Amino acid sequence: MASASENIYVEHVKGVNGLDKVILREIRGWSAEVYLYGGQVTSWKNERREELLFLSSKALFQPPKPIRGGIPICFPQFGNLDSLEQHGFARNRLWSVDPDPPPCSSHTNSRAFIDLILRHSEEEAKIWSHRYELRLRVALGPAGDLMLTSRIRNTNTDGKSFTFTFAYHTYFFVTDISEVRVEGLETLDYLDNLQNRERFTEQGDAITFESEVSLKFLKQAYVFCLFNSNLYTLFYVYRSCW
Numbered sequence: 001m002a003s004a005s006e007n008i009y010v011e012h013v014k015g016v017n018g019l020d021k022v023i024l025r026e027i028r029g030w031s032a033e034v035y036l037y038g039g040q041v042t043s044w045k046n047e048r049r050e051e052l053l054f055l056s057s058k059a060l061f062q063p064p065k066p067i068r069g070g071i072p073i074c075f076p077q078f079g080n081l082d083s084l085e086q087h088g089f090a091r092n093r094l095w096s097v098d099p100d101p102p103p104c105s106s107h108t109n110s111r112a113f114i115d116l117i118l119r120h121s122e123e124e125a126k127i128w129s130h131r132y133e134l135r136l137r138v139a140l141g142p143a144g145d146l147m148l149t150s151r152i153r154n155t156n157t158d159g160k161s162f163t164f165t166f167a168y169h170t171y172f173f174v175t176d177i178s179e180v181r182v183e184g185l186e187t188l189d190y191l192d193n194l195q196n197r198e199r200f201t202e203q204g205d206a207i208t209f210e211s212e213v214s215l216k217f218l219k220q221a222y223v224f225c226l227f228n229s230n231l232y233t234l235f236y237v238y239r240s241c242w
């Protein structure tokens, strides 16, 4: 049973439409909310209780529809290049709390974290025949940093390998899109969805937004940052693999 002090950091509650939700809190006032439906982070607030993620006011919270906003998990595909549904099925499955996660080398400072797991199901085997375990740790660091660690294990009994693509499809909250700059993507190749997916190489030192932009980068940057000057927020997004 969780002790009173643990309850400060991790609280299990019912969210919209009675869906299970976990609230992570840090003592300085930062918080994050994670729905078991989709394994989806839907809120990340700073110590002034300002929301840093966008969640659509029209988000349905109604399985099997994905939740529009926060950080949807795209697996086993990002986009719609394969025959699977757009962005895969992980975002519209009910995940479980993982009671016995393998050791996770990151986030050792954090007391506000939750481990979730999604396993293959017989129902799903009709559309994707592989057996897998997808683990997700969502952790809120003492300084409010939000860290997502995903681990994918092939559990095919015949040892057959499979390929997949994966993405955190993060919706950041911005107050004025014309003020936003995304840096750190120069020299990376992308497909421009608004130009028949033609391939280009990013040349500028920042991407800015004067009209609709829809780019799919073919490799992820190790770090990129998004400046949102009105909110005085600077998001750094780091990627690390091991």
Ligand SMILES: O=P(O)(O)OC[C@H]1O[C@@H](O)[C@H](O)[C@@H](O)[C@@H]1O
Residues within 6 Å of the ligand: 066, 079, 086, 087, 193, 214
């Ligand atoms: O509407 P969905 O399936 O949640 O996808 C969200 C967005 O995902 C992006 O990857 C696509 O480029 C957009 O066209 C799409 O709107």
